[in-house]
Amino acid sequence: MIGGPLSDDSALNRSGSTRDATPRPAFDAETPLARLLAGNQRFVAGKPRFGHHVDAPGARTTQHRPWACVVGCLDSRVPPEAVLDQDFGSVVVVRTGGHVLDEAGIGSVEFAVSVFEVPLVLVLGHQYCGAxxxxxxxxxxxxxxxxxxxxxxxxxxxxxxxxxxxxxxVDRAIDRHVARTVSVLSELASTRDRIAAGTLEIVGARYQIDTGRVTVLG
Incomplete structure (x- = not known):
């Protein structure tokens, strides 16, 4: 089972672990990707499920148990939670210009993988990327x-x-840059063993601004 909650007031309990007695549903490495793509299909169809209301249950919980990490660009046209139609608490997001990762960005991904134990990291490039x-x-x-x-x-x-x-x-460079980011993240000490064990998948994808559709690359 994949676990690793964080409370709102402490990242680690006294034993140094983020686990508690509350189980999180077990996901294989592909299920989170299917959930994100299903959310994108709802978004494209104009039938999103989540409106991100501040009084939604997911916004008012002390438990933080995300099941995916999205690495994306800062472009205001591509908010991952919206284009993938995911609720509060579902995904953690790392965003920089052109999803270029410095130490802080890589550290954020490593935190998601090591502490939250997310089974999926999605690198999301996009059409018309200014960077x-x-x-x-x-x-x-x-x-x-x-x-x-x-x-x-x-x-x-x-x-x-x-x-x-x-x-x-430009379009070909966008896709190659996504692939390079996937490669960089896949070679981290914190990700290699998890990928080999089948508990983590790092996937590249592209968002088309013209259509709103996300397509997995590679």
């Missing part, structure tokens, strides 16, 4: 942004193939 578009333009035009924004461009640059058809370069 990827900026990286492509920087490489094509030689106009590299300064400061921390340049860090985003440098990370994404490895996913850009200058031999791609210019008309499809």
């Amino acid at each position: 990827v578009t900026s990286a492509v333009r920087a490489l094509d035009g030689g106009d590299h942004p300064g400061g921390a924004v340049g860090r985003l461009v440098d990370d994404i640059a490895a996913a850009i193939d200058p031999t791609d058809d210019p008309a499809h370069r």
